[in-house]
Amino acid sequence: MSFDRRVFEAKGYLVVPGFVDLHTHLREPGFEDSETIETGRRAALRGGFTTICAMPNTEPAVDSPGLLKELIGRGHDVGGARVLFVAAITRGRKGRELADMVELAQAGAVAFSDDGSPVEDARLFRSALEYARASGRPIIEHAQDLALSAKGVMHEGSVSARLGLPGMPAAAEEAAVARDLALARLAGARLHLTHLSTAGSVELVRHAKADGESVTCDVTPHHLAMTDEWVAGSRAFAWEGEDRAPRGVPYDSSTKVNPPLRTRADVRALWAGLEDRTVDAIATDHAPHSSVKKDVEFDQAAFGISGLESALALVLGGVRAGWAPLETVIDALTTGPARALGIDRPEGDWVVIDRDAEWMPRADELASKGKNTPLIGRTLIGRVVATVVAGEVRYEGVVGVAEAISRR
Numbered sequence: 001m002s003f004d005r006r007v008f009e010a011k012g013y014l015v016v017p018g019f020v021d022l023h024t025h026l027r028e029p030g031f032e033d034s035e036t037i038e039t040g041r042r043a044a045l046r047g048g049f050t051t052i053c054a055m056p057n058t059e060p061a062v063d064s065p066g067l068l069k070e071l072i073g074r075g076h077d078v079g080g081a082r083v084l085f086v087a088a089i090t091r092g093r094k095g096r097e098l099a100d101m102v103e104l105a106q107a108g109a110v111a112f113s114d115d116g117s118p119v120e121d122a123r124l125f126r127s128a129l130e131y132a133r134a135s136g137r138p139i140i141e142h143a144q145d146l147a148l149s150a151k152g153v154m155h156e157g158s159v160s161a162r163l164g165l166p167g168m169p170a171a172a173e174e175a176a177v178a179r180d181l182a183l184a185r186l187a188g189a190r191l192h193l194t195h196l197s198t199a200g201s202v203e204l205v206r207h208a209k210a211d212g213e214s215v216t217c218d219v220t221p222h223h224l225a226m227t228d229e230w231v232a233g234s235r236a237f238a239w240e241g242e243d244r245a246p247r248g249v250p251y252d253s254s255t256k257v258n259p260p261l262r263t264r265a266d267v268r269a270l271w272a273g274l275e276d277r278t279v280d281a282i283a284t285d286h287a288p289h290s291s292v293k294k295d296v297e298f299d300q301a302a303f304g305i306s307g308l309e310s311a312l313a314l315v316l317g318g319v320r321a322g323w324a325p326l327e328t329v330i331d332a333l334t335t336g337p338a339r340a341l342g343i344d345r346p347e348g349d350w351v352v353i354d355r356d357a358e359w360m361p362r363a364d365e366l367a368s369k370g371k372n373t374p375l376i377g378r379t380l381i382g383r384v385v386a387t388v389v390a391g392e393v394r395y396e397g398v399v400g401v402a403e404a405i406s407r408r
């Protein structure tokens, strides 16, 4: 199938390479009431993602070549986005002993991560980095000092004090980032730091890159658009004034995410990091949860935001506000993540975007089983019109677009 670019240009659509998501939770096996490979792959297409990397914090965790091969087999069925699998660093993600990393790489793991948790033991993490280097795969690390973040449920600052909720200080992330960078240097390994959320973390990576270190990092669309005020009921994007934005309710568990939504100064620093390429990629950390895990009190609720389907609109909002050029964010959704993984961007993957389309996420219209996003009912601007994987139109959001794509 070939692709008629002129048809879209005439309509004012933007046509860019398919997005690559370094960080997606598909919940299969073990939590299929929250998401399956099938529903996650469909949600990805609607968000413009043609390749997604599934995180291994399933039940059981993806820590054995047998399970990994089984999942790769399931992911091969046609119909959705391409799925790559990240394997666990430690057995059962328990942080006590390493999984068989070399065998997992041979079985097809694209990277290693215990995401959801950091590898707390520094000596074990050093070994993990050495094995990752030997296997030619990056470690995708969730940087968090658990002793410091303790029982925190949101960012520690004036908003948590006002709401009376225990906070996680920015230092809980930054201390872990500093440790991880030091260990990666020691091991001579490729390290990818995922979902960085604070100004201090970005600064640490900036320095490490200036020193020539082999580190890459990503930020999420929600950390690029929302602040800790969202936990208190704000629904103003970081680039908007409160006066013109709608309001939600305080203590809405859909705003509970780890790392937590931070301050406006942190959000600005993430955008500055994108702009000077300290930040390599935008990754969704799509974390769907069933209502039993989310429709509970804030401090009891699971961490996570369902993000695949709204990611593009959030980052286009920042572009519209002049916080980074369009090319920069498209690079961070395409070439940047592929480079961080050490893979070539797949051929024949495209996404067609209507930058001006206004729409409103509705729970019953999301393809993901995870309805846990504070964006339900919020007007967004910018939407995927069609998604093409390996030359095949796999999602068509506007009737007739597929026909236009396949016409020569």
Ligand code: DOR
Pocket: 025, 057, 115, 116, 117, 142, 256, 257, 258, 259, 285, 287, 288, 302, 303, 304, 305
């Ligand atoms: O908010 C989060 N949810 N952060 C994580 O690190 C894990 C994720 C999940 O698996 O739900």
